[in-house]
Amino acid sequence: MIDSTNYDERYVGNHPLPELLECENGTKVESPLDWETIRRSELLNLFESQVYGITPSNQVTLNHEVVFTDTNALNGLAIRQEIHIYSSENKTGTRIDLQLYTPKNTTIPVPTFLGCNFNGNHAVDPNPEIPINHRWMRTALDEKNVVNHSATEFSRGSESSRWPLELIISNGFGAATFYYGDVEPDHAQGWKSGIRGQHLAQNQSETFATDSWGAIAAWSWGLRRALDYLITNSLVDAEKVAVIGHSRLGKAALWAAALDQRFAMAISNNSGAGGISLARRNFGETIEHLNENFPHWFCENFKAYNGQPEKLPVDMHQLVALIAPRPLYIASAEEDLWADPKGEFLAGKHAEPAYNLFGKVGIGAPDWPPLNHPVGETIGYHIRSGKHDVTTYDWEQFIQFATKHFRKP
Numbered sequence: 001m002i003d004s005t006n007y008d009e010r011y012v013g014n015h016p017l018p019e020l021l022e023c024e025n026g027t028k029v030e031s032p033l034d035w036e037t038i039r040r041s042e043l044l045n046l047f048e049s050q051v052y053g054i055t056p057s058n059q060v061t062l063n064h065e066v067v068f069t070d071t072n073a074l075n076g077l078a079i080r081q082e083i084h085i086y087s088s089e090n091k092t093g094t095r096i097d098l099q100l101y102t103p104k105n106t107t108i109p110v111p112t113f114l115g116c117n118f119n120g121n122h123a124v125d126p127n128p129e130i131p132i133n134h135r136w137m138r139t140a141l142d143e144k145n146v147v148n149h150s151a152t153e154f155s156r157g158s159e160s161s162r163w164p165l166e167l168i169i170s171n172g173f174g175a176a177t178f179y180y181g182d183v184e185p186d187h188a189q190g191w192k193s194g195i196r197g198q199h200l201a202q203n204q205s206e207t208f209a210t211d212s213w214g215a216i217a218a219w220s221w222g223l224r225r226a227l228d229y230l231i232t233n234s235l236v237d238a239e240k241v242a243v244i245g246h247s248r249l250g251k252a253a254l255w256a257a258a259l260d261q262r263f264a265m266a267i268s269n270n271s272g273a274g275g276i277s278l279a280r281r282n283f284g285e286t287i288e289h290l291n292e293n294f295p296h297w298f299c300e301n302f303k304a305y306n307g308q309p310e311k312l313p314v315d316m317h318q319l320v321a322l323i324a325p326r327p328l329y330i331a332s333a334e335e336d337l338w339a340d341p342k343g344e345f346l347a348g349k350h351a352e353p354a355y356n357l358f359g360k361v362g363i364g365a366p367d368w369p370p371l372n373h374p375v376g377e378t379i380g381y382h383i384r385s386g387k388h389d390v391t392t393y394d395w396e397q398f399i400q401f402a403t404k405h406f407r408k409p
Contacts, residue, residue, distance in 0.1 A: 005286075007284065009283070011282060013280065013281065017280060017315050017350060018314055018315055020318055020321055020350070020353055020354060021354070023038050023042060024042050029357065031357065032358050035354065035357055043314060043321070044258065044322060047258065047314055047318075047322075048211070050299070050301050050313060051274070051298055051299065051301075051302050051312075052214060052217045052298060052299060053211055053213035053217050053298065053299030054209075054299075055213045055217050056203075056213070061089040062085060062086065062228055063088065063089050063090075063091055064084060064085045064086065064229050065083070065084050066082070067082050067084055068080075068081065069081050069082075071104070073101065074101070074165055074166055076104065077166060077169050078101045078102060078103060078165070078169045079101070079102050079103075079104050079235065080101050081102075081233075084098075085097075085228075085229050087195060087198065093198045094195045096178050096225060097178055097182055098176060098177070098178045098226050099121040099124065099178065100175070100230075100233070101169060101174060101175045101176075102169075102235040103169050103170075108237075109237040110172055110240075111173050111237050111241070111242070111406040112174030112175065112236045112237065112240070112241050113168065113173060113244050113267075113398070114176040114177070114227065114241055114243050115223075115243065115246075115249065115253060115267075116183075116222065116249045116253075117163075117177045118161055118180065118249070120179045121177065121178065121179060123162065124161060124162060124163045124165070124177055125162070125165055163175055163177065164392055167395060171399050180219050180222070180249060180252070182222065183219050183222035184196060184218045186215065186248075188295055190296065191208075191215070191218075191296065194215075194218060195218050195222070196213060210300040211299050211301050214296055214297050214298040214299050214302075215296045215297050216248070216251050216255060216274070217299075219249065219252035220252045220253075220259065221256075223243055223252065223253065224260050227241055227243075227260065227262060227263065238262075240265075241264055242265035242267055242398075242402055242406075243256050243257050243263045243265070244267040244398065245268065245269065246269040246270055246390045247271065247272070248275075248294075248297070250267075250268040250270060251275035251297075253267065254271060254275055254320075254323070255319075257322075257326070257328075261326070264326060264327075265326055265401075265402060265405065265406075266323050266328045266329075267328070267329045267401075268329070268331065268344075269390050270331065270336050270388050270390075271344070272284065272338065273286060273290055273339070273340070274298065276316055276344045276347050276348070277316060277340040277341075277343035277344045277347060278315055278343040278347050279305075279309040279315050279316060280310055280312075280315055281342075281343045281346075282309075283342070283343060284337050284338045284339060284343075285338050285339065286309065287302065287307075287312070288306040290302075291303045291306055292306075315347075316343075316347040317346070317349075317350035319347070320354075321351040321354035321355075324351070324354040324355045324357070324360070325357075325358035325360050325378065327379070328348070328379050328380070329376075329380040329397070330344055330348050330379065330380065330381045331383075331397065332344045332345065332381075332384075333384055333385075333386050333389065334385050334386060335386060338388070339388065341383050344381075345369075345381055348362065348376075349363050352379070360377070360378040362378055363375060363377070363379045365381075369382070369383065371384060372384050372385060372393070374400075380397070382394075
């Protein structure tokens, strides 16, 4: 059992970070070609085998259908579509219920934010005319005590669940989301009714290997399957989809972007340990905390680093680098010490050499910026006042960052 949590910078430790631009054979990465053909694959393999687990490579035959369209959503601002995405051709097994909003008054495909949500699609837009998915509600209410959500989070539209849809749409972006429990319920036995259990059954296996995927990788798989659909939708600009996530879903968004270079941008909001913050800093949540509280999130091998993060062969600046040269935005919150805001900034800062290989400027700023003062070029960053949450301020920065990168002349 973990006895204490450190929130004092004097005791963060001084473990050197693993080399970013040095290959396993000792050679230096000196070009984008070296990165793409050698070092990137090495790092992906390490994150797969030691942190998130290996996602099965066997392809699933996806099937989708648009089950509802509202051409006058958000008081006439948007088109809302409900899409069922099935993980099998015969519509059995895992089903993702994707909700997509796109601007109504446009003739061109739009850049789109894609992310999982915590509380069901009905909570993203608290419009009482949107029907509640009772399939989701039954599952979520049964599991709310297991996944550490309070009862109030299951009411219509808690703050961290809502998306500022009018703000997104009015700035010319689309918004796509689904409930993460569609892919796998968030508790230790959730795999039995999720995509990981489906894959086990297909492979006629009863147990996971020590390097097999955890729930974070499963939710990332769901984001990638949603992208499979979005690139077929004529309302969405397939080359400008930004994957976004908050907290544990920020971890999933980062891993999805690392695995799948079709995502044009990634956004991490308060993703903390196991996401964007450096594992070697003894500050806030640690690897041991993660594995004690959420043993299903990561692969079994990750537990070997409890209490000894310095032995982990990777750290999260390398996860950030796996997104290079694509834009990445990192958001922290002043009161969210559990997520180690400074460690989130430093992960972005130490990933800059990978972006420099491609002639890109990363964060650029030499030091951790003051509150509510966004910085950065290809890697954006801010720390805002307030707690662990996604606020309108955060979304305003995400939209501004996406506008800068997706609407270049």
